[in-house]
Amino acid sequence: MKKILLKILFTAISFVAVNTNCAAYSGPKVEKKLPFSKGLNFSEWLEPVQGFIDGHFNSYGKQDFIDIKNMGAEVVRIPTHFDTFSSGKPDYVIPENLWNKLDKAIDWCEELKLYVIIDFHNDCSGNSKTPPDIEKILSKIWSQIANRYKDRSEYVIYEIMNEPHAIDCAKWGKIQGKMIKLIRTIDSKHSIIVGAADWNSVHELLKLPMYDDDNLIYNYHEYSPFLFTHQGASWSNDVKRITGVPFPYDKNKMPPLPSDATSGERWLYNNYPVESSEEKLVEPINKAVEFVNKRHAALMSNEFGVYSKYADPKERVNWYKIKGGWLDDRNICRVSWDYRGSFGVFNKDSIARFPQDLNVELIKAMGYRVPSSKGTTWFQDAQKNNSYIIYKNGISEKISFHSWIPEASNDCSLYKQDSADEDFYIYVSKAEKYRVLQFHFGDSCNFDSLVKSGACLEFEIRHKEPNLKMSVYFTNSESRGLPWRAGIFPTVKDISGDGQWHKVRIPLSKFADYGAWNNSEQKWYNAQGKFTWTDVVNITFDTAESKITKGLSVRNIVIK
Incomplete structure (x- = not known):
């Protein structure tokens, strides 16, 4: 999940109010469609969280996979901190207990005909940096992953790395190309997800080099407008003091700007009418579609969502309805961040029961079905x-x-x-x-x-x-x-x-x-x-x- 504000690269344009009629801004369509259209992230499971057993805040089992399948999810993304759980330098050997969890998850997905993204996840906190030796780390770890899962079904998908950042974008593009070639020396079958630096920025996606591979899925992360989707988020200095931000923009509903606002806070606040306009929000999506069509590739947004703590519940639901409509219209697969976390689909973060504690209006807005019965306990x-x-x-x-x-x-x-x-x-x-x-x-x-x-x-x-x-x-x-x-x-x-x-x-x-x-x-x-x-x-x-x-x-x- 994006932990700090992305660079804003486009100049301001005149404000156009967001219209809930998604067809008003229908755009070009991705020509190479994926066999899945929407899914969810199982966050903080195979990501180390300080103080939790196995480092996991959430513990997922087969029933969770069954539940999201019953909702209509077609793909699940499993963010995994392979390097953190590994033996470390020089060989980064992945421990058997981590393999056991991934093996079970893949078994369940294959049984349920649910696509599964094996995501090399990483530290995305505001002060983090992609390690300077990331190429060596990825080489060691992807050799192990590809060798272990090369004979698995087509439901398995590889994602080279989540949100590379604090790294030169051109340099990352070359490293990613080397990882594609490395994986293909071992596994010629499975699809590979590629993304740009600057936290999987959609703008940097358009600058990636041409890769000689016809089974790639290009990916970007969708959290715009950031002031709305991350309002009050403690991990971002530019938004943590600003809450009550409306979506769509409404001058009369805007909260006051802190009297001692930083330059980052002031920029986000003053530019929110433009950054939240429909025209501004769909422009980079349309360019991404045109980009992948030229490369005869597929496109997805495998992180997509709104922090639930401070966003108005109705406006949050509206954001998913609007954004989901735009992506569906363009044949862009969307994988929401997340399932049980603070961006999730339940009315409470922890110990949420399925389906009793599902946010029904949110589920419907996301295009999922609400199970008619709660099943057995x-x-x-x-x-x-x-x-x-x-x-x-x-x-x-x-x-x-x-x-x-x-x-x-x-x-x-x-x-x-x-x-x-x-x-x-x-x-x-x-x-x-x-x-x-x-x-x-x-x-x-x-x-x-x-x-x-x-x-x-x-x-x-x-x-x-x-x-x-x-x-x-x-x-x-x-x-x-x-x-x-x-x-x-x-x-x-x-x-x-x-x-x-x-x-x-x-x-x-x-x-x-x-x-x-x-x-x-x-x-x-x-x-x-x-x-x-x-x-x-x-x-x-x-x-x-x-x-x-x-x-x-x-x-x-x-x-x-």
């Missing part, structure tokens, strides 16, 4: 199969995982394995007090019958801590006021720190009501006897008063 499937697995060789489908352990950096994993013939397990290298591993069931679960039948929570644990006092608890939803908890304190104090696997089995009936944490008030409430087994939304493993210094491993979590 993890708990309903578990009841049907009489199998209440939470984690076994990975997180069970329809369960989402959340954690934040900043002191462990990226040295934690949801899929660690000692050898190829052993089970995967969750590994935490180190953690401060009150760090959690939290599994969300996706919807409220009625565990009452399980408790009455004598069901137990089982899991295996391994550690070398001298005095571990870890706890585990179940949490109610906030539908009745507070998220009351029932837990065991401590859970594992008698488990030997011998570094061997030990099975823990705790009857659910032993879990006791002990209180609730109100996050909005940042306040703890002592037990009031209000916890109920009829309304359970998650289970949490908590380091409580213990610090993890020598590693903690957990696996095979199940209720039975």
Whole structure:
């Protein structure tokens, strides 16, 4: 995702108000159409986010791929920080646990007939720079990717690099050409996505050299007008203090400019009437279409969207309707940034349920269909199969995982394995007090019958801590006021720190009501006897008063 303001290269033109009738500005059409027209980015999954296990803020499973397919998505883009997760210099060896995730994603996409873009993603924060040795990094990594997936189906697509920046545009054009040739020495079948420097600028796209390859997809990122799409975004100095920006432009709705406005803020604000005009917005798109037609190539915009935190919801929906209409009219594939993030399609960023929490008006404006039913939940499937697995060789489908352990950096994993013939397990290298591993069931679960039948929570644990006092608890939803908890304190104090696997089995009936944490008030409430087994939304493993210094491993979590 574009993290800072792109250079504005065109001179100002007279203001023309945006018309919601997309046909008013229909334009030239891309002659080489792709077999897909729209899709979504699965962001912050294979991108390192400081403090999250495996570096992932989001954890996607097969059900997520099924869900977007049911909405009408035809392609999914998977931003992947290959170099960050790799062994680093000199060989940049990609670890097996990253391959495992990509392999599964490709398996699911092929099964669902969903195209998948393997995107070499990178740091796009405002102060970042494309490394000066990027050619060496790309060469090492693309050799591995192409060798691994050269025999996969046509649903696999390669994207050489996301948003190269702080690099000479002509130099990048030559490096990209070398990567095309490198990939073709290994894989002559799969389509390759190419883009320009300056954060995949549409303007720089028009300057790319001619590449001797007839299976390329040219790509640019679509976040115009930037003042509207990124208003209030903390990562961009030129827009983070400006919110309440309307789209289409309306003089009477414009927020005041900060009294101490910077030159960047002032330029964006004063030029917004022009930069948000329909004529100004479609001009570069039309030029891009003409450009790719001369090269007999396809065109896509694989990042496309509006930051949801400050944009007016109706105006945000209108932006997608207008922009999507323009791209569809021109046969330009659009892949929205993103799915579950702050540019996403849900009414809330985290722990969003599909389809209950979908932004219905936004989904319709984007040209997707809203599923008529919410489908089954993890708990309903578990009841049907009489199998209440939470984690076994990975997180069970329809369960989402959340954690934040900043002191462990990226040295934690949801899929660690000692050898190829052993089970995967969750590994935490180190953690401060009150760090959690939290599994969300996706919807409220009625565990009452399980408790009455004598069901137990089982899991295996391994550690070398001298005095571990870890706890585990179940949490109610906030539908009745507070998220009351029932837990065991401590859970594992008698488990030997011998570094061997030990099975823990705790009857659910032993879990006791002990209180609730109100996050909005940042306040703890002592037990009031209000916890109920009829309304359970998650289970949490908590380091409580213990610090993890020598590693903690957990696996095979199940209720039975």
